[in-house]
Amino acid sequence: MKKLITFLLGLVLMTAMVGMIVVVAAIYDTASQQTIDSFFFQPGNLSSQRIGVPARIEDLSDEKIREMLVDKFITEYFYVVPDVNNINTRISGTAGLARLVSPELFAQWKATIAPEISDMAAAGMMRTARVIEINLPEIGDRWQITYELHTWTVPNDLSLAPIITRGTMMVKMRYEPGFWKDTSGKEINIGHELETGRDPSTIFKFRVFEIENME
Numbered sequence: 756m757k758k759l760i761t762f763l764l765g766l767v768l769m770t771a772m773v774g775m776i777v778v779v780a781a782i783y784d785t786a787s788q789q790t791i792d793s794f795f796f797q798p799g800n801l802s803s804q805r806i807g808v809p810a811r812i813e814d815l816s817d818e819k820i821r822e823m824l825v826d827k828f829i830t831e832y833f834y835v836v837p838d839v840n841n842i843n844t845r846i847s848g849t850a851g852l853a854r855l856v857s858p859e860l861f862a863q864w865k866a867t868i869a870p871e872i873s874d875m876a877a878a879g880m881m882r883t884a885r886v887i888e889i890n891l892p893e894i895g896d897r898w899q900i901t902y903e904l905h906t907w908t909v910p911n912d913l914s915l916a917p918i919i920t921r922g923t924m925m926v927k928m929r930y931e932p933g934f935w936k937d938t939s940g941k942e943i944n945i946g947h948e949l950e951t952g953r954d955p956s957t958i959f960k961f962r963v964f965e966i967e968n969m970e
Contacts, residue, residue, distance in 0.1 A: 835882035854957040879910035931960040
């Protein structure tokens with residue numbers, strides 16, 4: 756009788772062990788079958804607002820293109836990243852603001868705003884800029900642009916909120932629908948220019964000549 760009980764107890768233990776092995780194997784197999792699905796929110800039809808196929812130029816009005824170019828100008832004029840090489844490249848005139856403004860305004864920017872950006876970059880600061888409003892005064896040819904700056908003064912500290920400031924400037928600029936032409940008078944090969952890494956904003960007939968800051 757005692758041997759029978761021992762045999763039955765051993766059988767129960769073996770059955771439990773087999774059951775545990777099956778459960779563990781099932782859990783392991785389930786984990787190996789897990790997948791991660793990615794989702795992207797796409798709030799707009801512009802490449803700057805979504806991940807996907809950019810809007811065609813034909814789908815954008817001249818006013819929208821002008822607004823985007825002005826926003827690009829404000830960004831290039833003020834933005835800061837914690838990288839001294841970035842501002843040095845911009846100061847050299849090989850990229851950034853130099854392609855959007857007149858030589859006189861670029862020289863003015865290098866003498867006034869660029870040194871501030873250099874100091875901020877060396878200190879590890881970061882600053883973003885965006886256009887809030889664009890207005891054409893009833894008198895004169897200067898556009899009134901209101902912009903907003905977000906400045907992070909301490910790097911790698913997500914607990915600190917940015918310093919938000921606003922400013923207004925009067926801008927004398929030129930924008931014409933279409934694209935720049937080459938030296939022979941023919942419209943540039945846009946596809947080739949973009950494939951070689953040219954900034955898309957520089958293919959448009961857009962130039963800023965003078966600015967006047969307002970308090």
